[in-house]
Amino acid sequence: MTWCEVHGGFRSIRLFNEALLAKQVWRLHTMPNSILARTYKDKYYPSGNIFQASNGPYPSYAWRSICQATEVIKRGSCWNVGNGQDISIWSDNWVPQQNGFKILTRPNGVNRVDKVSELIEGQPPKWNHSLIDQRWKLYG
Numbered sequence: 001m002t003w004c005e006v007h008g009g010f011r012s013i014r015l016f017n018e019a020l021l022a023k024q025v026w027r028l029h030t031m032p033n034s035i036l037a038r039t040y041k042d043k044y045y046p047s048g049n050i051f052q053a054s055n056g057p058y059p060s061y062a063w064r065s066i067c068q069a070t071e072v073i074k075r076g077s078c079w080n081v082g083n084g085q086d087i088s089i090w091s092d093n094w095v096p097q098q099n100g101f102k103i104l105t106r107p108n109g110v111n112r113v114d115k116v117s118e119l120i121e122g123q124p125p126k127w128n129h130s131l132i133d134q135r136w137k138l139y140g
Contacts, residue, residue: 021069025050028066029073040066077101083125084116092116 045053093101
């Protein structure tokens with residue numbers, strides 16, 4: 001018998017458990033009206049979303065495990081920008097071609113922008129290239 005067969009066909013129980021917990025995190029995110037999602041939201045992240053949640057005081061073992069699994073989802077996911085109102089320029093993953101999906105350099109100038117929506121203008125929405133070029137001087 002091979003090692004995998006002895007252990008039920010799993011190469012790594014730790015990775016399998018991590019995948020199951022990450023799947024639960026995704027369910028909590030995509031089905032926010034489920035009883036479990038509402039319960040966790042009321043207790044651990046009343047004014048945010050599961051990706052902004054922390055352990056908080058006296059977390060259960062299940063909640064601590066879910067918080068660790070949010071990192072698995074964060075590492076491999078990226079925002080679809082839309083209007084950008086909920087996306088932090090600095091802490092959220094939103095730049096698909098960037099390593100880690102994040103902006104790594106700070107802008108030039110005093111007027112700091114914090115939300116991706118501040119980089120979008122007009123109807124239909126489009127990137128405000130003059131503001132982006134002014135703040136980050138990307139080209140030369």
